[in-house]
Amino acid sequence: MKKMTLIAALLVAMPTAWADGDAQYADFKAMMDSSFRTKGIVDKYRMYQLDFQKACSGDKLPGKKVLAEIEAAQLKTIVYPADGKYFGDWKRGEKIAISGKGLTWSDKTPHDNGGGCYNCHQLSHHEISYGTIGPSLLEYGKARGSSDDVVKYTWGKIYNAKAYNACSNMPRNGDADILTEQQIKDVMAYLFDPQSPVNKK
Amino acid sequence: MPIPQKLKTLVLATVVGMTPLAATAADSAIDAINAYRELLADGNPSELVAAQGEELWKTPRGPKNATLEQCDLGLGPGVVKGASAQLPRYFKDTGRVQDLETRLMTCLQTLQGVDTKELNKARFGKGLMEEMESLVAYVVTESKGQKIKVDMRHPEMKKMYALGKTAFFYRGGSMDFSCATCHGESGKRIRLQELPDLRTHEGAAAGWGSWPAYRVSNGQFWTMQHRLNDCYRQQRFPEPIYGSDVTIALSVYLAANGNGGTVMTPGIKR
Numbered sequence: 287m288k289k290m291t292l293i294a295a296l297l298v299a300m301p302t303a304w305a306d307g308d309a310q311y312a313d314f315k316a317m318m319d320s321s322f323r324t325k326g327i328v329d330k331y332r333m334y335q336l337d338f339q340k341a342c343s344g345d346k347l348p349g350k351k352v353l354a355e356i357e358a359a360q361l362k363t364i365v366y367p368a369d370g371k372y373f374g375d376w377k378r379g380e381k382i383a384i385s386g387k388g389l390t391w392s393d394k395t396p397h398d399n400g401g402g403c404y405n406c407h408q409l410s411h412h413e414i415s416y417g418t419i420g421p422s423l424l425e426y427g428k429a430r431g432s433s434d435d436v437v438k439y440t441w442g443k444i445y446n447a448k449a450y451n452a453c454s455n456m457p458r459n460g461d462a463d464i465l466t467e468q469q470i471k472d473v474m475a476y477l478f479d480p481q482s483p484v485n486k487k
Numbered sequence: 488m489p490i491p492q493k494l495k496t497l498v499l500a501t502v503v504g505m506t507p508l509a510a511t512a513a514d515s516a517i518d519a520i521n522a523y524r525e526l527l528a529d530g531n532p533s534e535l536v537a538a539q540g541e542e543l544w545k546t547p548r549g550p551k552n553a554t555l556e557q558c559d560l561g562l563g564p565g566v567v568k569g570a571s572a573q574l575p576r577y578f579k580d581t582g583r584v585q586d587l588e589t590r591l592m593t594c595l596q597t598l599q600g601v602d603t604k605e606l607n608k609a610r611f612g613k614g615l616m617e618e619m620e621s622l623v624a625y626v627v628t629e630s631k632g633q634k635i636k637v638d639m640r641h642p643e644m645k646k647m648y649a650l651g652k653t654a655f656f657y658r659g660g661s662m663d664f665s666c667a668t669c670h671g672e673s674g675k676r677i678r679l680q681e682l683p684d685l686r687t688h689e690g691a692a693a694g695w696g697s698w699p700a701y702r703v704s705n706g707q708f709w710t711m712q713h714r715l716n717d718c719y720r721q722q723r724f725p726e727p728i729y730g731s732d733v734t735i736a737l738s739v740y741l742a743a744n745g746n747g748g749t750v751m752t753p754g755i756k757r
Contacts (some may be wrong), residue, residue, distance in 0.1 A: 321732050332725055343656050455664075
């Protein structure tokens with residue numbers, strides 16, 4: 287169901303994304319079109335842009351109005367857990383945060399992906415191999431508490447980071463089908479559980 | 488190209504050696520990796536690959552049973568010294584901007600009569616591609632220590648730069664990444680891997696200037712086309728076709744940004 291909507295959205299988005307622009311942009315489109323091919327699980331259509339991806343492809347950010355429009359549209363994509371339970375198992379969550387695997391042409395299946403959180407964030411007290419593209423999330427739950435607002439915001443940020451920062455470098459884990467709902471619950475537990483090494487020394 | 492056993496042991500030693508560091512900070516782990524890289528710089532295994540390439544260059548081969556010695560890499564037929572420091576460039580005879588690898592393809596075709604179609608499949612390390620890698624190693628070694636000096640005056644070069652820049656910032660794929668996601672800010676890392684800011688002169692000089700390189704982690708010699716291919720894989724894009732215009736446009740963007748920097752090829756990498 288989810289997959290279908292994504293593909294449909296892409297097909298709708300493509301003509302507009304490719305339609306405008308000067309001669310230079312037409313050359314660019316032709317170059318991209320002739321330079322890529324499908325490999326493994328990554329279909330060629332994956333290189334065609336969604337509207338917001340295009341808006342966020344300049345060497346500068348788009349204006350405030352465009353950013354606000356993107357955020358409003360992305361906020362609507364967030365699906366909160368139907369059973370109202372936001373937290374799974376932090377131990378499973380840690381594995382998901384560490385694994386950067388998935389969605390490349392050398393992966394066998396488009397399912398069963400990691401979250402790659404450690405590529406960009408510091409999270410726990412003991413894992414030293416972390417990236418710095420995103421802010422440190424060390425002691426996330428301890429520092430933020432677990433009010434409804436914080437929990438809901440964090441779910442939303444993980445589900446679709448663009449809802450809160452239009453051109454964020456962080457992927458849309460839920461919206462783009464990178465992680466399942468259960469996996470996001472596990473990662474949430476990793477961030478918030480007092481027993482998780484994110485919060486406990 | 489098989490890796491010498493001694494090197495394999497060295498690699499293993501660092502991996503094992505890193506565990507006690509886990510107690511201290513990430514920075515000291517990076518220091519250890521850098522120190523290790525310096526250690527290896529004395530005996531860069533690319534030398535073996537380059538020697539193989541030189542032999543291929545000078546041996547009559549292909550349907551025309553000719554050598555590559557008359558190949559024009561931009562400085563005139565037969566000039567290898569310093570040639571790759573000035574690539575990519577616009578070539579009048581083919582009417583296009585070419586990087587080292589696409590130019591070598593032209594020479595393989597015209598001088599030796601070799602059918603280079605097989606290369607389009609981008610099966611790195613195998614068959615004709617392995618020969619290409621050796622040739623690249625040989626040619627880039629002959630520019631080591633020179634300045635990156637890419638001539639940007641031709642309008643086709645200016646056009647490729649603009650296209651390359653647009654490609655650099657082009658976001659897409661399942662993770663919404665562009666090159667700039669990972670290489671668009673200085674001082675950033677993925678896990679412990681430091682990433683150059685390729686928009687800047689320093690970053691591009693370091694990043695462009697040190698590839699092609701020998702990759703210690705998998706014991707392979709990687710050309711620039713291979714480097715870009717793997718970055719697009721990590722970007723979750725479909726596969727860039729070997730020698731396609733996007734790879735050349737990006738190369739022009741990186742080389743021009745790095746102009747004036749030092750060629751350190753063949754580099755040695757994680």
